[in-house]
Amino acid sequence: MTTKILIIDDDPITRLLAAEKLTEENFRVFEAANGQQGLSLIQQVKPDLVLLDVIMPDMDGYEVCKEIRRNPLLASLPVIMLTGLEDTASIVRAYDYGATDFVTKPINWTLLVYRIHYILRASRIHDQLAHSESSLANAQRLAHLGSWEWWPEKDTTRRTSEYYRIVGVRRDVLETSMYSVLEHVHEEDRQILRDALLGAAKGTAYQLQFRIIAGNSGMRVLHEQTQVFYHPDGSIDRIEGITQDITELVAAQQRIRNLAYYDSLTGLANRQLFRELLQHELLRARRNNKQCALLFIDLDRFKRINDTLGHDKGDMVLQAIASRINTCVRSTDLIAISQGQNDMVARLGGDEFTIVLTDISQPEDAAQVAQRLLEVISQPITVGKQEIIVSASIGIAVAPEDGGDVEQLLKNADLAMYAVKDKGRNSYHFFDSTMNETVLNKFALENDLRKAIEQDQLELYFQPKVNPLTHELVGAEVLLRWKHPERGMISPAIFIPVAEESGYIVELGQWVLKQACIINSGWQSQGMPIVPLAINMSSANFRHPDLLAGVQRSLDESKLLPSFLVLELTEGILMQDISSTIDTLQALKTMGVSLSVDDFGTGYSSLHYLKRFPIDELKIDRSFVQDIVTDPNDAAITAAIIGLAQNLKLSVVAEGVETTEQADFLLQRGCITMQGFLFARPMPKGEFERFMMQSLQMAQQHKGVFMVDQ
Numbered sequence: 001m002t003t004k005i006l007i008i009d010d011d012p013i014t015r016l017l018a019a020e021k022l023t024e025e026n027f028r029v030f031e032a033a034n035g036q037q038g039l040s041l042i043q044q045v046k047p048d049l050v051l052l053d054v055i056m057p058d059m060d061g062y063e064v065c066k067e068i069r070r071n072p073l074l075a076s077l078p079v080i081m082l083t084g085l086e087d088t089a090s091i092v093r094a095y096d097y098g099a100t101d102f103v104t105k106p107i108n109w110t111l112l113v114y115r116i117h118y119i120l121r122a123s124r125i126h127d128q129l130a131h132s133e134s135s136l137a138n139a140q141r142l143a144h145l146g147s148w149e150w151w152p153e154k155d156t157t158r159r160t161s162e163y164y165r166i167v168g169v170r171r172d173v174l175e176t177s178m179y180s181v182l183e184h185v186h187e188e189d190r191q192i193l194r195d196a197l198l199g200a201a202k203g204t205a206y207q208l209q210f211r212i213i214a215g216n217s218g219m220r221v222l223h224e225q226t227q228v229f230y231h232p233d234g235s236i237d238r239i240e241g242i243t244q245d246i247t248e249l250v251a252a253q254q255r256i257r258n259l260a261y262y263d264s265l266t267g268l269a270n271r272q273l274f275r276e277l278l279q280h281e282l283l284r285a286r287r288n289n290k291q292c293a294l295l296f297i298d299l300d301r302f303k304r305i306n307d308t309l310g311h312d313k314g315d316m317v318l319q320a321i322a323s324r325i326n327t328c329v330r331s332t333d334l335i336a337i338s339q340g341q342n343d344m345v346a347r348l349g350g351d352e353f354t355i356v357l358t359d360i361s362q363p364e365d366a367a368q369v370a371q372r373l374l375e376v377i378s379q380p381i382t383v384g385k386q387e388i389i390v391s392a393s394i395g396i397a398v399a400p401e402d403g404g405d406v407e408q409l410l411k412n413a414d415l416a417m418y419a420v421k422d423k424g425r426n427s428y429h430f431f432d433s434t435m436n437e438t439v440l441n442k443f444a445l446e447n448d449l450r451k452a453i454e455q456d457q458l459e460l461y462f463q464p465k466v467n468p469l470t471h472e473l474v475g476a477e478v479l480l481r482w483k484h485p486e487r488g489m490i491s492p493a494i495f496i497p498v499a500e501e502s503g504y505i506v507e508l509g510q511w512v513l514k515q516a517c518i519i520n521s522g523w524q525s526q527g528m529p530i531v532p533l534a535i536n537m538s539s540a541n542f543r544h545p546d547l548l549a550g551v552q553r554s555l556d557e558s559k560l561l562p563s564f565l566v567l568e569l570t571e572g573i574l575m576q577d578i579s580s581t582i583d584t585l586q587a588l589k590t591m592g593v594s595l596s597v598d599d600f601g602t603g604y605s606s607l608h609y610l611k612r613f614p615i616d617e618l619k620i621d622r623s624f625v626q627d628i629v630t631d632p633n634d635a636a637i638t639a640a641i642i643g644l645a646q647n648l649k650l651s652v653v654a655e656g657v658e659t660t661e662q663a664d665f666l667l668q669r670g671c672i673t674m675q676g677f678l679f680a681r682p683m684p685k686g687e688f689e690r691f692m693m694q695s696l697q698m699a700q701q702h703k704g705v706f707m708v709d710q
């Protein structure tokens with residue numbers, strides 16, 4: 001691209017010569033005879049350089065130059081003044097008005113050409129530099145990065161615009177002294193920065209994070225990094241620094257840290273942070289020859305709260321408990337904790353909390369805190385319109401006696417907590433080495449049980465209910481089996497009470513109900529001779545607010561007719577809150593489900609109420625059946641139950657029938673439905689399917705005693 005030069009001169013000879021000489025040099029030359037014409041040609045042709053005569057009629061060169069410079073877009077356009085005036089005042093004036101250079105008349109054209117080349121080259125370099133500077137400034141602005149230079153000997157500075165923006169103080173307000181920034185620094189960080197600056201002035205570079213109160217944008221976090229530059233003689237020349245606004249970065253790091261180290265529900269330390277701080281505390285205690293105590297807090301029957309009130313309210317209870325626990329310990333900020341001055345509260349998950357009591361002088365100090373915790377936790381908690389009372393079991397382990405590392409101390413505090421649960425809850429207990437693992441085993445079982453459903457370890461077994469006279473299969477009881485991956489088959493007599501204690505029975509019961517409906521409906525759709533299936537209903541399931549909806553859902557989802565579902569309830573369950581029991585039973589009856597009273601005769605059934613319960617069946621408990629042939633009392637009770645059932649027009653089933661003598665006795669008294677090892681043990685699904693087909697054939701053939709090979 002050819003370089004365009006505009007000559008503004010009222011002298012046509014000068015213009016002619018300029019055009020001739022400069023064209024020879026491959027410049028494209030434009031001419032203007034006066035200032036006004038020159039200004040308008042500048043707009044039109046956009047020259048790369050202007051040769052401007054100083055002395056012109058109407059508008060002299062100074063005025064033209066001034067006009068050019070008024071336009072910011074022309075601020076760096078090279079202007080060479082052509083002047084016959086060689087006095088210093090004129091030259092100074094030319095520069096004052098923004099001239100780039102000047103030449104005197106008469107013009108030495110050869111020299112002028114060199115000068116033009118030189119000025120154009122300098123102008124290009126200047127443009128590139130300006131462009132780089134503006135790119136750098138943009139990049140720095142985007143990176144929230146300000147830079148500065150400081151000459152400590154005279155305490156003068158040069159700071160970029162971005163630096164002023166970052167510290168939130170205007171250039172004209174902040175004094176040039178490097179120390180002037182200190183008054184805007186957060187008072188807690190001021191001394192640290194002052195010391196760093198004093199150190200830098202003596203040659204020690206620094207990297208520092210500090211907070212600044214940045215005008216309207218409030219508190220910002222800055223990171224500053226410096227480098228020291230020396231004179232050849234080794235004395236300090238200047239310090240160069242980069243100051244970066246890292247407020248957002250720090251906030252993001254804090255958020256990540258919160259997610260990684262804090263429990264989002266309660267704001268307490270989580271398991272990860274707890275372990276790290278306990279580890280730290282154990283080392284510190286060992287170094288200082290001190291004791292520290294770990295309190296393991298587990299809320300009693302918390303699952304029931306979740307199951308009955310829902311998880312939202314359960315969460316509110318946990319939040320309330322967390323803040324109450326906090327009131328029982330010395331303040332829990334992390335800096336103090338890491339210096340061992342304060343106690344640490346954490347939530348390990350679910351309803352488990354821990355407290356590390358630092359620097360205790362004797363174990364009794366921990367007992368006092370535990371006692372206080374029990375008191376504050378048991379105060380009523382208002383959730384919505386309800387008042388809830390929660391209790392806790394607290395296990396205490398003291399380091400170093402009860403464990404010198406995190407694992408051991410936690411395990412022992414846990415064991416001590418389980419000992420409290422085993423003794424009836426709502427108390428605290430210190431770990432002692434005689435505590436055996438049986439308590440822990442029981443609770444390990446509880447933990448394993450929670451995983452049993454999802455890991456497919458549970459299975460339904462079926463025990464037939466038969467009519468020995470007609471050889472008919474009249475129903476079956478569903479009995480749960482747990483195939484534990486390490487312990488093998490675990491009896492429901494062991495795990496059902498554990499599930500009941502922990503509240504997990506609700507989920508378990510719902511699962512059994514759903515599976516039983518699905519299986520029975522499956523048999524129906526396969527054309528099998530299906531019978532009603534009876535499931536054992538725990539008290540927690542029967543009282544659960546979702547009972548009716550849950551039963552309906554199971555029926556609907558499986559498409560099972562309600563008459564093929566029997567719910568077995570013990571007397572104990574029925575007699576708890578009789579009026580609501582009657583309502584619930586009534587609703588279940590309305591749904592079409594059958595109701596059976598299990599283990600009848602072992603509880604405290606009031607015959608008065610029995611009459612009012614809309615039940616279908618009584619099951620004589622096997623403890624009576626067991627000795628009916630030998631014990632006249634059991635024989636009498638059994639006969640009375642059969643008579644009672646007949647009078648109340650209820651079906652009666654004898655369970656636990658093991659011998660033909662027992663079966664004969666029952667038949668003679670009019671009980672024609674039986675369940676027991678005499679007929680069949682509880683069996684898995686496939687086996688029961690074969691049993692169903694076999695019993696159908698036998699009933700059709702009407703022959704022989706109803707016995708099945710086991």
Ligand SMILES: Nc1nc2c(ncn2[C@@H]2O[C@H](COP(=O)(O)O[C@H]3[C@@H](O)[C@H](n4cnc5c(=O)[nH]c(N)nc54)O[C@@H]3COP(=O)(O)O)[C@@H](O)[C@H]2O)c(=O)[nH]1
Binds near residue numbers: 463622675
């Ligand atoms: N809430 C729920 N409880 C359940 C569920 N599944 C089982 N259970 C309860 O666990 C207890 C133990 O059950 P299990 O070991 O299955 O014992 C049952 C039968 O095997 C046993 N039985 C049956 N016939 C005989 C017999 O002739 N002799 C003999 N010694 N035992 C026999 O009786 C148990 C059935 O008892 P019951 O339910 O009282 O009719 C037990 O209390 C189960 O109820 C479940 O899913 N939910």
